[in-house]
Amino acid sequence: MMNSSFSYDVLVIGAGLAGMRAAIAAHNQGASVALLTKVHPVRSHSNAAQGGINAALTDRGDKWQDHAFETVKGSDYLSDQDAVEVLAQEAGQDIIALEHMGVIFNRNEEGHLGTRRFGGQKRARTFFVSDFTGQAMLHVLYEQTMQAKIPVYEEWFVTSLVKDDQGRCAGVVAFEIRTGTFALFRARSVIMATGGLGRVYEPSTNALICTGDGMAVAYRAGAPLMDMEMVQYHPTTLKGKGLLITEAARGEGAYLLNSKGERFMERYAPNMLELASRDVVSRAEQIEINEGRGIKGCVLLDCRHLGRAFLQDRLGQIYAEAKTFANIDLAEEPLPIRPGMHYQMGGIKTDTEGRCWDVQGQWTGVPGLFAAGETACVSLHGGNRLGANSLLDTVVFGRRAGTYAAEYANEISPPTIPESAMDADKHLVAGIVSRKGPGERAAALRLEMGTTMNRYVSVFREEEGMETALYHITTLKTRWPDLTIQDKGQVFNTGLIAALELGFMLDCAEAIIVGALTRQESRGAHFRTDFLDRDDEHWLKHVLLYHRPDGPPHVEYLPVRITQWQPQIRVY
Amino acid sequence: MHTTLRIRRFNPEHDRPSSYYQEYDLEIDPSDSVLDGLIKIRETIDDSLTLRCSCRGAICGSCGMRINGHATLACKTKMISMASEGETIQVEPMNNMPVIKDLVTDMAPFWAKIRQIQPWLQPQGLPPTAEYTASPESMSHLSGVMSCIMCGVCVSDCTVLEVDKTFVGPAALAKAYRFVADPRDAATSQRLNFLNQPGGMWDCTRCMECIQVCPKGVGPMDRIMALRAKGLAEKVPSTCGSRHAEVFTDIIKHKGILDEPMLAIRTFGLKNIGRLLAMIPMVLQSLLKGKVPPLGPLHRPIQGIQHIQRLFKQVRITR
DSSP states (O other): OOOEEEEEEEEEEOOSHHHHHHHHHHHHTTOOEEEEESSOGGGSGGGGOOSOEEOOOGGGTOOHHHHHHHHHHHTTTOSOHHHHHHHHHHHHHHHHHHHHHTOOOOBOTTSSBOEEOOTTOSSOOEEOSTTOHHHHHHHHHHHHHHHTTOOEEETEEEEEEEEOTTSOEEEEEEEETTTOOEEEEEEEEEEEOOOOOGGGSSSBSSOTTOOOHHHHHHHHTTOOEESTTOEEEEEEEOTTTOOBOOTHHHHTTOEEEOTTOOOTHHHHOTTTGGGSOHHHHHHHHHHHHHTTOSBTTBEEEEOGGGOHHHHHHHSHHHHHHHHHHHOOOTTTSOEEEEEEEEEESOEEEOOTTOBSSOTTSSSOOOTTEEEOGGGEEOSSSTTOOOTTSHHHHHHHHHHHHHHHHHHHHHHSOOOOOOGGGGHHHHHHHHHHHHOOSSOOOHHHHHHHHHHHHHHHSSSSBOHHHHHHHHHHHHHHHHHGGGOOOSOOOSTTOHHHHHHHHHHHHHHHHHHHHHHHHHOOSOBTTBOBTTBOSOOHHHHSEEEEEEOOSSSSOEEEEEEOOOSSOOOOOOOO | OEEEEEEEEOOTTSSSOOOEEEEEEEEOOTTOBHHHHHHHHHHHTOTTOOOOOOOSSSSSOOOEEEETTEEEEGGGOBGGGTOOTTOEEEEEOOSSSOEEETTEEOOHHHHHHHHHTOOSOOOSSSOOSSOOOOOHHHHHHHHHHHTOOOOOHHHHTOHHHHHOTTOOOHHHHHHHHHHHTOTTOOOHHHHHHHHTSTTSGGGOOOOOHHHHHOTTOOOHHHHHHHHHHHHHHTTOOOOHHHHHHHHHHHHHHHHSSOOHHHHHHHHHOTTOHHHHHHTHHHHHHHHHTTOSOOOSSTTOOOTTHHHHHHHHHHHHHHO
């Protein structure tokens, strides 16, 4: 098999919204840039974002400060406020830039951009394309990538990050899925934009490709993960496989009902009702279900009063989805839904310019490595992300990471790393493929991991359960090296990929549990029945986790950066 | 309930690679999709079974494949809708593209065709400081086409591509329509002129297959027809394709019935002797098969032609 190597100024791993936005920004800076992705760009999970993208546009009388405050409140005061200010201030310019690129945002009667309401926000500031906003944006960014002729290494799988002898990130090792051929990608800067880790849980709203690869790869290379305990359960997911039903349904006026037909949110969030922040709504639903006011483990989402024509026009995708996947006509019947794992607020720690190392030296990371999107943790979302802030995160911080990664690449000399940097990964992969069976299957181990996480590290958590989960995950990690696959080929070996992804996910699962055990309070999505209250005195800080090859992660802390919003009691 | 998946398999690494069918018996739940079935096989029986899949919710476009002979998304297709108890469901890779392994096809030719139509917005001059203004109707009209997820299902089952690889195909044409119909795009005329060439919008034979199989309701063929109408309205240079459409309409308008010899003569032009002569074998074959209407007094206007002409007038007015 031939070895090959490639060299770029900026290499972007992952080609969802954050990755492509980063690549376009770096390209516009004049850098030589390439995208490397394990699936074709338009197959990325950014597709699944349905409801919209937030921005406070001043020409509509909205204020970025209001958007920022509601984001901070939504985060239960764990977000870094300087980062949130950047997000809210730059949102407008990025929405307009997307529109200019060709996104077909919904318009109002005057022909200007229209908005809808979303949770945790008092004002309608969510811009949208029907209920497939993510897909509409993703395809447009891919159009821009094609126009800019940015090379895309499609269906390439990254196995590890490579550092030079000064400890700088110098590229990645990857193999082409179609041929199994390894290659060394040398780059002056690398941007991780690999999305979330939903498959650590079972079920999850996330696509099968969301396996935390970038987080694990960066973590193993020495970059800290932050806020990993903050795992969002979305209030409206379908039973079974956990498919997402957009928050836009409630934004457009749908109700949540329990088995008695009560709009139970009146008891939990008397002002915002169904549009309280996601952690609040998910907890309320789970309490209703746990206290016997659910229906077969679900509560009901009632869209009937919105009318068929409105549903088809503004919520067409979920109208079809309810029909196809739940056999329910939203115009006629309420839809059984329940909280389901949806989003990782935490991720690879970055600063507001996407760097995964601290130029001020308060924390250590990996120079030359950048991250953006769900895989990163700036921290914008803190303890709980507001709906329609994730798309915004991808474009604002994707653009910033791309810009600063190109700037950084311009200032440093090209990295020197030998071809032998691939040897360990080649050896590992050859070992997995050739290992004789019958051993355990990656799929079986993943299911065990997923159900464990969903049972013990979900909406409600307590120490004993999490210790049990940690024990399970640690055991799974010891079983991982013995798993076997039947496919012994080089070409499109998806069994091999499942095995490697599982390895990444186990590291992520461990980090989530250790983060959650460490944080002895309840904040945002992290609700502990053994520590019921938020404890600003001790826990107004981030949990940083550093990977250790043998043993649990090393824990450090960073203070939350507060600019103008002092923590208050959080009511909706 | 119980079913059998009969899967077309292909392993390029075999000594003498050739495709074959393999059957797997499954116990299934009524809510299971074909994708659930395939994943079950991959995860519990045979991990060498190779397919692309990701979102499970008909939005990523990874799992296009042929199920019982027609291309579709495996995640969107319930097994119980495809077979009754004990029956077999046949699963094969998409058509009109090379197979890499099992159900995984090479999408590179698909994307090459998409790139041919310059699939990005080409506005005129610098953008305004705020957003472009556009009517709500224009944007919601486009959302029907933007919901295309580029799964390749329409291309798989396109009957023209089966015989003519130069056809740009339904997905690329639907994408082209997305720009032609966008009030912000200023390259309409270049786009239509490009699509007016051989292999472009006139090469669709209107078999409707793409409309039937599209999992997102994009209706590619309808978009192709809309492109043709725009082309004629924009007065793209006359080609056999555009003349065929115009002459067809004209003949119906005046005779109420299709006069096929006249259609051929007027489409190709009387002076295009070569092209007309080339049709003789087809005409003879059609004669033998009884496909040519009785010659004789060649198609005088049918009785009640005035009704047809009234229809034409009404259509013109409502347009």
